[in-house]
Amino acid sequence: MMKISMFIFPQITQRKSLLVAAILILAALLAVKLTPTMHTVNTTPDLDSIIPVEFGEWRQIADPYTQVGLTTGGNDLASQLYDKVVMRTYANKNGDSVMLAIAYAREQKQDIKIHRPEVCYVAQGFKLFSKTNNIINVPVTKPVNAQRLLVSNQNRYETVSYWVRIGDDYPANGMSARLKILRDGLKGKVLDGVLVRASTAISDPAGAAEAYKKQEEFLIELVTATKPAIPNVLVAEK
Amino acid sequence: MPLLPLLTILLGLLVVYVPTFYDLFHGIWKTDQQAHGPIVFAVALWFFYYKAKLLVSTRIPVIPAPKLGWPVLVIGCVLYAIGRSQSLYIFEVGSLVVVLLALTLMFFGVGVAKHFWFAFFFLCFMVPLPPSVIDIITQPMKMAVSYASEHLLYQMDYPVARNGVIIYIGQYQLLVADACAGLNSLFTLEALGLLYMNVMRHESPMRNVLLATLIVPISFASNVTRVIVLALITFYWGDEAGQGFVHQFSGMFLFMTALMLIIGVDSLLRYITGKLEKRSVVAIQG
Numbered sequence: 001m002m003k004i005s006m007f008i009f010p011q012i013t014q015r016k017s018l019l020v021a022a023i024l025i026l027a028a029l030l031a032v033k034l035t036p037t038m039h040t041v042n043t044t045p046d047l048d049s050i051i052p053v054e055f056g057e058w059r060q061i062a063d064p065y066t067q068v069g070l071t072t073g074g075n076d077l078a079s080q081l082y083d084k085v086v087m088r089t090y091a092n093k094n095g096d097s098v099m100l101a102i103a104y105a106r107e108q109k110q111d112i113k114i115h116r117p118e119v120c121y122v123a124q125g126f127k128l129f130s131k132t133n134n135i136i137n138v139p140v141t142k143p144v145n146a147q148r149l150l151v152s153n154q155n156r157y158e159t160v161s162y163w164v165r166i167g168d169d170y171p172a173n174g175m176s177a178r179l180k181i182l183r184d185g186l187k188g189k190v191l192d193g194v195l196v197r198a199s200t201a202i203s204d205p206a207g208a209a210e211a212y213k214k215q216e217e218f219l220i221e222l223v224t225a226t227k228p229a230i231p232n233v234l235v236a237e238k
Numbered sequence: 239m240p241l242l243p244l245l246t247i248l249l250g251l252l253v254v255y256v257p258t259f260y261d262l263f264h265g266i267w268k269t270d271q272q273a274h275g276p277i278v279f280a281v282a283l284w285f286f287y288y289k290a291k292l293l294v295s296t297r298i299p300v301i302p303a304p305k306l307g308w309p310v311l312v313i314g315c316v317l318y319a320i321g322r323s324q325s326l327y328i329f330e331v332g333s334l335v336v337v338l339l340a341l342t343l344m345f346f347g348v349g350v351a352k353h354f355w356f357a358f359f360f361l362c363f364m365v366p367l368p369p370s371v372i373d374i375i376t377q378p379m380k381m382a383v384s385y386a387s388e389h390l391l392y393q394m395d396y397p398v399a400r401n402g403v404i405i406y407i408g409q410y411q412l413l414v415a416d417a418c419a420g421l422n423s424l425f426t427l428e429a430l431g432l433l434y435m436n437v438m439r440h441e442s443p444m445r446n447v448l449l450a451t452l453i454v455p456i457s458f459a460s461n462v463t464r465v466i467v468l469a470l471i472t473f474y475w476g477d478e479a480g481q482g483f484v485h486q487f488s489g490m491f492l493f494m495t496a497l498m499l500i501i502g503v504d505s506l507l508r509y510i511t512g513k514l515e516k517r518s519v520v521a522i523q524g
Contacts, residue, residue, distance in 0.1 A: 008300060009300075010300050010302055010345050010346060012240075012243040012244065012247075012345055013243060014240075014242060014243050014246065016243070016344075017242075017243035017244070017246040017247045018246055020246075020247050020250055020311065020341070020344075021246045021247055021249055021250030021253075022250070023250070023311060023312065023315055024250030024251060024253060024254045024315065024337070025250055025253050025254070026315070027254055027315035027316070027318050027319050028253050028254045028257075028318075028322075030315075030319040030323075031318060031319040031322035031323045032323070033323075034319055034320070034323035034324070035322075035323040036323070036324070109324075109325045110324060110325045110326045110327075110368065111266070111325050111326075111327060111368070112325075122377065122402075123377075123403065123413075124402065124403075124404070124413075125401040125402025125403060125404045126402065127402075153401055153402065154401055178368075181324075182324055182326070185323070185324045186320075186323075186324065
């Protein structure tokens with residue numbers, strides 16, 4: 001005798017199932033079609049040799065501090081995220097020093113993109129006191145939308161001036177970076193990206209304004225000095 | 239029951255999701271932050287099966303809802319195409335939930351979809367959240383876990399110090415990473431806990447609510463346990479041993495600790511509610 005169950009498996013016609021499969025396969029094809037392939041940049045610039053050891057009034061010196069890392073994790077993550085990293089310290093003849101960190105990546109994707117300093121510093125035990133927007137007017141290119149941070153850990157305060165360039169834009173936060181990558185990605189473009197970060201350790205937050213000013217001068221000179229060799233790596237093209 | 243239509247649909251699903259799962263298993267699911275992914279996926283599959291078996295004995299009528307199913311299917315497919323092409327996992331993996339829901343609606347109807355609601359909900363925990371979202375939400379949890387771990391180790395007379403989420407023990411330093419305090423592990427544990435309750439089918443709603451709330455401190459406690467175990471392994475056997483532990487066992491260890499705590503707390507709650515009920519029965523009889 002057959003056991004009667006209350007549940008009756010519905011009839012699914014071959015016509016319907018074919019339509020479902022067709023829609024699914026169409027989605028797979030559409031995904032392939034929409035995958036961005038146009039790289040805006042084809043080669044990774046050799047920043048180690050391009051960034052001069054001396055420019056304007058600034059000259060590279062031996063690093064007195066270990067700089068705060070460029071990711072929320074360790075070095076493995078940095079090599080996964082960035083194609084090129086430069087970390088140096090520069091000083092002028094007055095004895096002002098600025099730490100420079102540049103991280104360049106040829107491809108920016110939703111899951112692999114530049115880590116922002118406000119996240120990295122906090123992940124590495126710093127407290128974030130302030131983040132303010134600061135437009136830097138660089139004579140040789142269009143204004144750069146930069147950010148200023150004041151952070152501290154138990155040993156020191158640090159002032160940070162940085163920008164993140166993704167393609168031709170300077171997104172001010174993680175969300176606008178994502179939207180930028182998504183918008184251009186749907187047009188088929190794979191954007192490159194760079195983090196340019198200048199930082200100074202200070203003992204008293206009262207000195208922050210002075211430090212930011214020095215960093216801004218430093219960054220303007222850096223961009224001006226490297227503009228002929230790499231017109232659109234540190235900054236977006238005019 | 240003709241098999242061919244089912245196989246046709248299965249083929250469509252495989253074409254769409256085999257590449258996704260290939261990427262998940264070879265990429266993000268291998269990272270500490272998302273290591274729970276495959277566990278959640280396996281449990282979700284089992285849960286679908288479990289619910290399907292129950293379905294046979296229920297009186298839920300099958301009233302296909304194609305008018306609802308087709309649009310949902312199209313939405314799922316668009317999500318998939320955008321997510322897959324722009325490497326937005328939240329859309330790409332999330333679309334699986336939408337597509338499965340669409341197929342259920344289309345062929346079985348709203349009643350059956352409701353019967354499976356928890357399975358669909360549980361499947362959402364498999365979707366990898368963007369790292370930036372995890373970073374923002376896990377920061378307070380990481381801080382709290384670091385703080386508690388440092389203090390407990392200090393009470394046990396170990397040479398510890400802490401700077402933010404970095405714990406120093408002896409000559410070593412440990413960064414309390416997302417994996418050690420992850421929102422994802424909290425979410426996943428909450429999901430596992432809810433699943434446990436769903437399967438155990440407790441009568442007492444009070445006990446369910448209590449248990450669901452207690453999962454947060456349980457998750458916290460298991461995270462602290464994991465960090466302390468990791469710190470001690472590093473302290474006694476060196477950095478390499480600690481790292482080895484991180485990459486091989488610590489995720490499992492976390493889940494085992496949490497699961498045991500959940501079962502332990504649940505048994506305790508059952509014991510207490512049992513006692514209370516007995517007492518009230520006695521009171522009524524007396």
